Amino acid sequence: MGEFFTSAVLVSTVASGLRLSTSYLFAAIGETFGQRSGVLNLGVDGIMLLGAFGAYYTVLNGGGLWLGMVVAITVGLVMGLAMAFTSVTLQAEQGISGIGFYLFGLGLSDLLFQKLVGTPLPIRGFPELRIPLLADLPVVGEMLFSHSIVVYAAFLLVPVGAFVLNRTTLGLKIRSVGENPEAADTLGVSVAGVRYFTVMTGSALAGLGGAALATELGIFQQNLTAGQGFIAVALVYFGAWRPVGVMAGSLLYGLVASVVLQLKTLGIIPRSASELAAMLPAVLTILALVVAVQRERQPAALTKPYERGA
């Protein structure tokens, strides 16, 4: 156990924890926007898979990482448009249509992968980008400031997301539509417009989250996300619909995964214990939900379609 507490190991464990929370963070911050406006997008995992494949395929064929990200965002926007159309315009039950989008993404990404790629070849992700000066700080430098641009972007989304939601007119519109769509409508806010915007933005971020996963891992495979998108949805509840809370949840998942990986590599815990440890975040999330519901209130109009005059 002593081995684990050497500073080099601790630093690399935290650093890899941050990396592992990146994909959760993109998807969960995106989902936060949708949920704050009253739409539960349960198809995140499917969108992440399609985004991941889009980015992977683009990079594999020499399109470059940036184009890969653009492709992932575009895929997310298209899926978001479809999700918004069914849940906002057609007022479909969100808990179920989301499962439909999940299955669609799961099947289509696998189909395209098998048909267009076949054997998984590795790709190179974004290079490490050391922040000048900060990266040279002892301990913290390597922990926080020696990552790829994808990781910084994900964490930058937290203050940006919080600012947009809490300090801008757009954020006010989003929150009012999620709390009281009738009142917002009366004041001339387009409920449907705001919801299309949040769902599409959220889905674009989910696509980006998938792309982050694929490029950081450097591979794509069937069901690459293994349910990360579903966890991202739960993290929004976990974080009480606030970007900072959502970040805390994402970090919990990332760090637990990283600690377990590290302990396993060092041979401190047997391989079998890693599965038990992997249960931990899920159990903690349930407990956190139990506590959270007693104290936090979800957006009043969450999962409720809005129909004028209904």
Added chain:
Amino acid sequence: MGTLFPVAAVLAALVVGAVMLLLLGASPAEGFAAMIDGAFGGPRELADTVNKAVPLLLVGVGITIAFRANVINIGGEGQIVLGALTATALALALPDWPAVVLLPLGLAAGLVGGAVWGAVPGALKAYFGVNEILSTIMLNIVAVQGMNYLLRGPMIDPAEIESGSRIPQTMRLPPATDLPVLVPDTRLNLGAVIAVAAAAVVYVFLWRTTYGYRIRAVGLNPFASRYAGIDVKRSTVVALTLSGALCGLAGAILVFGSESHRMVTDGSTTGFTGSAGFNGIVAALFGGLHPIGTIPASFLFGALLVGANRLQRVTQVPSALVIALNGLVVVFVVSSAIWKRRLEQRAQLEAVQTGDQAAQTSLPGDVAPAAADPPGHESDTDDG
């Protein structure tokens, strides 16, 4: 009229499927012919289709109970795994018991395992207000990790440790738990009979017993139900428990009816369940959230899944196409609910205009559970 929407949804999904086949350079006609041949071409194909339909039917019927109580159970995957684990553990613990005792006991163990995994989110929702969608997602994760832990550790086949290959699978279960084959030279086993019987039992339960009536009442209007003296919380727990129990039974049948007669994991839930926990939702929706309607619906989706394998062999289009199409069916079915509601509203309006009292009072309100109202919905409000 309402029953046409799911059919239209499947047709729409098949049209999309045809377009995708074209885009992938395959002939849709050839593709669909291969699927039909693969699913219905002969006794063996039919038997495989039925076997594939069995978990979908059990999960679908379970999902129906939950949706009727206005609870969304997306924990089918975890509940299947739990049921399979408890059934497997029991079978391994009592290797010398005779089939007449061990087989039903093993299936019952599956029921119990799934029931527990359904009762937890039920209780969390009823007594702590935790959203069941989230808790079932989390319990799916706990279940799959538990499965991986048990099959790689305590429950692993000792032969795998000796040989050093360490494939995460149990020993071959005692032959007493092999589900009897019904038709020689096919793989059709007793699971099909059990599943259809379960659907019939659930139908009777939901529409012919007081308890079932309560569950449906809670789903339609929890406030009115509470006012009428129904214990809403308990009904929620019961609905999710039963829903989980049926998924657990599906898990037990998956193991006992498997070709290797053991439980194997590839590390993911889908590897074991074949996504039955999600595909069962598709079948239930298509079956109009009605246990009997879910029987043909499961058969259809079983056929799609089995046919997909032949599709892959003949046209080289990966069978994953069918998973994507299943997703589209779900999206189309729930999206078409708006036109169904509009039709009902128009009927109501016409009834008001013509002064037809009976038609005015028999229409469901907008609290109807889930997306698709069952075909027999309007007519069954007066029994129970």
